[in-house]
Amino acid sequence: GPGHGFSPYRAGGAGHGGRGGYGENWDMWGAPYGSTNAPILPGSGGGDAVRGGAGGGAVRILAGGTVTIDGTISANGGVPVDDPSAGGGAGGAVHIGCATFSGGPAGAIRVQGGNAGRYQSTAGNYYSGEGGGGRISVEYANAATQPGFQFRASRGHGYSSDGRPG
Numbered sequence: 001g002p003g004h005g006f007s008p009y010r011a012g013g014a015g016h017g018g019r020g021g022y023g024e025n026w027d028m029w030g031a032p033y034g035s036t037n038a039p040i041l042p043g044s045g046g047g048d049a050v051r052g053g054a055g056g057g058a059v060r061i062l063a064g065g066t067v068t069i070d071g072t073i074s075a076n077g078g079v080p081v082d083d084p085s086a087g088g089g090a091g092g093a094v095h096i097g098c099a100t101f102s103g104g105p106a107g108a109i110r111v112q113g114g115n116a117g118r119y120q121s122t123a124g125n126y127y128s129g130e131g132g133g134g135r136i137s138v139e140y141a142n143a144a145t146q147p148g149f150q151f152r153a154s155r156g157h158g159y160s161s162d163g164r165p166g
Helices: none
Strands: 059-062 067-069 072-074 093-097 098-101 106-111 118-121 124-127 134-139 141-146 150-152
Touching: none
Parallel strands: 059 093, 067 098, 072 106, 093 134, 098 141, 106 150
Antiparallel strands: 118 124
16 A cells, blocks of 8 residues: 555554554655545554564444444454564554444554564564554444443554554
């Protein structure tokens, strides 16, 4: 995607709602992109085009009545696959439009960035950049969420911890 992380080694994390984190080589992070009001684009993949963490998906729910969430809707970014020097994927997108939005205390919507890779050797530990958080948008006329309902668009964990939430 347009917010992909850069570099094949100790790579930067991907961006979406928030930018990704720098890798240990201070490789470029992925930049934020997409709509803040009606996000429909998925998250971008982390640095290292083949093995970087996958970007989170995109969920769109449009209903004329009530949308009730008592579980978890997740479009989180992924962690690097078989490459500890690759960057984390950015969180995806969740867009909900309805007349009434309802959620129980165990309900959650999460578009969190993926953690960065960490390479361990006799010379020390080497880290990549974490994925930035995704985007969440809920448009409604009436809300009936209970205390404890969560919206999470946090960044992953990585070398610099300078990635941004969505």
